[in-house]
Amino acid sequence: MKTKLTVVFAFAAVLLMLSSCAQKTPKTYAAKYGFKTGVSVAIGDLYNEDYIKIIKENSSIVVAENCMKWANLRPNKTFWNWTDVDKLVEFAESNKIAVKWHTLFWHNQNPGFISSFKSREQALETMDEHITTIMSRYKGRISEYDVVNEMFNEDGTMRETVWYKSIGPDYIEHALIKARETDPNAKLFLNEYNNEEQGNKKADAMYNFVKDLVDRGIPIDGVGFQLHLATIYPYNEAAVRSNIRRYADLGLQVSFSEVDVRMPVPSSESDRQTQMNTYCSLAKLAKEEPNVTSFITWGFTDKQSWIPSTFPGYGEALLYDKDLKKKPVYEAFVKELAK
Ligand code: G3I
Numbered sequence: 196m197k198t199k200l201t202v203v204f205a206f207a208a209v210l211l212m213l214s215s216c217a218q219k220t221p222k223t224y225a226a227k228y229g230f231k232t233g234v235s236v237a238i239g240d241l242y243n244e245d246y247i248k249i250i251k252e253n254s255s256i257v258v259a260e261n262c263m264k265w266a267n268l269r270p271n272k273t274f275w276n277w278t279d280v281d282k283l284v285e286f287a288e289s290n291k292i293a294v295k296w297h298t299l300f301w302h303n304q305n306p307g308f309i310s311s312f313k314s315r316e317q318a319l320e321t322m323d324e325h326i327t328t329i330m331s332r333y334k335g336r337i338s339e340y341d342v343v344n345e346m347f348n349e350d351g352t353m354r355e356t357v358w359y360k361s362i363g364p365d366y367i368e369h370a371l372i373k374a375r376e377t378d379p380n381a382k383l384f385l386n387e388y389n390n391e392e393q394g395n396k397k398a399d400a401m402y403n404f405v406k407d408l409v410d411r412g413i414p415i416d417g418v419g420f421q422l423h424l425a426t427i428y429p430y431n432e433a434a435v436r437s438n439i440r441r442y443a444d445l446g447l448q449v450s451f452s453e454v455d456v457r458m459p460v461p462s463s464e465s466d467r468q469t470q471m472n473t474y475c476s477l478a479k480l481a482k483e484e485p486n487v488t489s490f491i492t493w494g495f496t497d498k499q500s501w502i503p504s505t506f507p508g509y510g511e512a513l514l515y516d517k518d519l520k521k522k523p524v525y526e527a528f529v530k531e532l533a534k
Pocket of ligand 1: 260261264303304344421453501
């Protein structure tokens, strides 16, 4: 009897230990506040067990770093490379992780066959075909979409993409309407960078644009703040918070959709501290503002980040170092979420 009881207690203790370990990840803390955490995934990550472990530990949502973009998915009019997307979606499903589509329309990473259109009609037709093919295929499996990515210039004017030039500024509402019609349950986002602080030209232009969509009943669920930040630029928590709140007043969600905080490398103690403060401030905002629904970092390890090749002399922007070790900023981020 005594032995049996000891076994039962030991088993209970192990279960307790396991459950308390399981709770100590960003995604489990975030779940208590009603938002998801996650990372962007490069398809190669899914062939590396160490990367898979990190993705699973940190993600209740994942987003594709590249494989859902036009050039990767649909390099020509008739060939669709579903293999990589299916692999990511199946990986996520088997680990009960949500998937965000990035991105249906963007000015970058496009194949040659959509560099120009003969008419507005032809552009609209191509747009509809892209939306319905993707969203019908993954209906009920992709929970949210970046419908259009990076549609503004820094001065708040609209970026003259191929869609803008061929269709006009209403290309965005056309895409949103078609997307809602195709999968009514998917959450629809417009995603941007440098749009997080109220008072910034681009951020205000985007807010006014989105408010007008909402006022006219165009379907939209939220806005993505990419948050590719740098320690050398000022960061204003109050301005980010008031921006989040004005979207809440419109009934919209905000996704922290591509977070990283780069700094000059090799990094100084002072930059590392600034980076930590920024990650913690964003964690605090995500906890405190109910309409923030996700906190996604753009990658997870400094080994793979897009930063060093795009901003030479900068790096160390993420929460894991080049050896896949959690950095002090990771621990500070988790501590902030746990408070
Ligand atoms: O896969 C090819 C490889 O075969 C080829 O040899 C090599 C030569 O350049 O290019 C490889 O493709 C690169 C791809 O990343 C995969 O590594 C592309 O050139 C390169 O342009 C592409 O960069 C991506 C960039 O978007 C443009 O699509 C970055 O990985 C990705 O992190 C970045 O992500 C964007 C978001 O989508 C939107 N917000 C900003 C963010 C950072 O720029």
